[in-house]
Amino acid sequence: xxxxxxxxxxxxxxxxxxxxxxxxxxxxxTPDSADAQGVRVYxxxxxxxxxxxxxxxxxxxLILNGVILRVRPARKARDYxxxxxxxxxxxxxxxxxxxxxxxxxxxxxxxxxxxxxxxxRYGNPSIRSRIEALAAQGCDRLLVxxxxxxxxxxxxxxxxxxxxxxxxxxxxxPTLRVSPPYYDxxxxxxxxxxxxxxxxxxxxxxxxxxxxxxxxMPQKYVDKGDPYQAQCVATTEALRKRMGLxxxxxLLTFQSRFGNDEWLQPYTDxxxxxxxxxxxxxxxxxxxGFSADCLETLEEIAQENAEIFKHNGGEQFSAIPCLNDSEPxxxxxxxxxxxxxxxxx
Numbered sequence: 001x002x003x004x005x006x007x008x009x010x011x012x013x014x015x016x017x018x019x020x021x022x023x024x025x026x027x028x029x030t031p032d033s034a035d036a037q038g039v040r041v042y043x044x045x046x047x048x049x050x051x052x053x054x055x056x057x058x059x060x061x062l063i064l065n066g067v068i069l070r071v072r073p074a075r076k077a078r079d080y081x082x083x084x085x086x087x088x089x090x091x092x093x094x095x096x097x098x099x100x101x102x103x104x105x106x107x108x109x110x111x112x113x114x115x116x117x118x119x120x121r122y123g124n125p126s127i128r129s130r131i132e133a134l135a136a137q138g139c140d141r142l143l144v145x146x147x148x149x150x151x152x153x154x155x156x157x158x159x160x161x162x163x164x165x166x167x168x169x170x171x172x173x174p175t176l177r178v179s180p181p182y183y184d185x186x187x188x189x190x191x192x193x194x195x196x197x198x199x200x201x202x203x204x205x206x207x208x209x210x211x212x213x214x215x216x217m218p219q220k221y222v223d224k225g226d227p228y229q230a231q232c233v234a235t236t237e238a239l240r241k242r243m244g245l246x247x248x249x250x251l252l253t254f255q256s257r258f259g260n261d262e263w264l265q266p267y268t269d270x271x272x273x274x275x276x277x278x279x280x281x282x283x284x285x286x287x288x289g290f291s292a293d294c295l296e297t298l299e300e301i302a303q304e305n306a307e308i309f310k311h312n313g314g315e316q317f318s319a320i321p322c323l324n325d326s327e328p329x330x331x332x333x334x335x336x337x338x339x340x341x342x343x344x345x
């Protein structure tokens with residue numbers, strides 16, 4: 001059967017204004033407040049995710065609700081207060097991620113039909129709320145950018161899980177793209193190298209070696225097929241090559257262990273302790289698995305691990321900032337976004 005579309009209708013359809021494209025930057029998350037209640041709400045959401053803690057059975061629920069959420073929030077709240085952005089009353093991760101989105105928007109402002117926003121996987125602003133906001137602004141195409149250089153099921157995949165859950169409740173779903181990990185992207189490696197070189201040049205001492213510390217993961221997750229460890233290794237090897245450093249001068253370690261399972265090794269804190277005991281006096285630590293400074297970099301590395309180093313005989317310690325919203329860091333995000341928007345803009 002042939003359907004004839006009247007010329008007037010065709011003309012009306014062709015005059016429909018072009019739809020907009022949403023770009024959503026997503027980072028891990030943060031409590032809404034630096035007190036026990038704020039941290040408790042955040043930890044409950046985070047630790048109830050089966051991508052983060054895969055065994056969500058009765059034993060884990062009893063541990064989580066009966067022990068962890070009663071004890072840990074007050075202690076972690078104290079850690080958050082050490083780094084809290086008092087002026088904005090928010091964590092540095094939220095401040096930096098917002099700035100990254102704003103600067104990206106400014107950098108691609110010549111593309112008026114592209115709208116940039118940001119969200120947190122856990123906490124606020126939620127992924128669902130920002131997808132709904134972008135849809136309300138006429139975005140019928142959506143690029144989600146997980147701000148994790150290396151992929152893991154506990155980070156990048158759970159962002160996708162939440163995006164899909166949000167889309168499942170929408171009748172008019174936007175067309176979706178998700179940017180890939182960029183662990184060995186030449187722009188990313190170059191930005192890291194430039195940032196490291198500038199920081200090291202500003203120090204009043206010369207480190208004897210550099211520790212590249214990545215967030216840890218249970219070993220069994222990698223044994224099941226998670227590519228995270230291999231991508232951390234690839235990042236470190238590319239960075240060594242670009243910086244002209246061998247494995248003895250740029251070490252690879254993993255931080256932030258949780259629970260009693262074996263995690264990826266070598267452990268950052270144990271490595272730093274051993275270095276100090278072996279007579280190393282001056283080190284710097286870089287965190288190439290984080291796109292923005294957060295509790296794990298500003299408190300765990302810059303404060304806790306610095307104390308471990310000095311307590312065991314080390315003398316000079318420096319934490320190299322993440323790329324954050326710096327010019328090199330924003331260039332990485334901009335290039336990634338423009339590449340993934342090809343065919344849409």
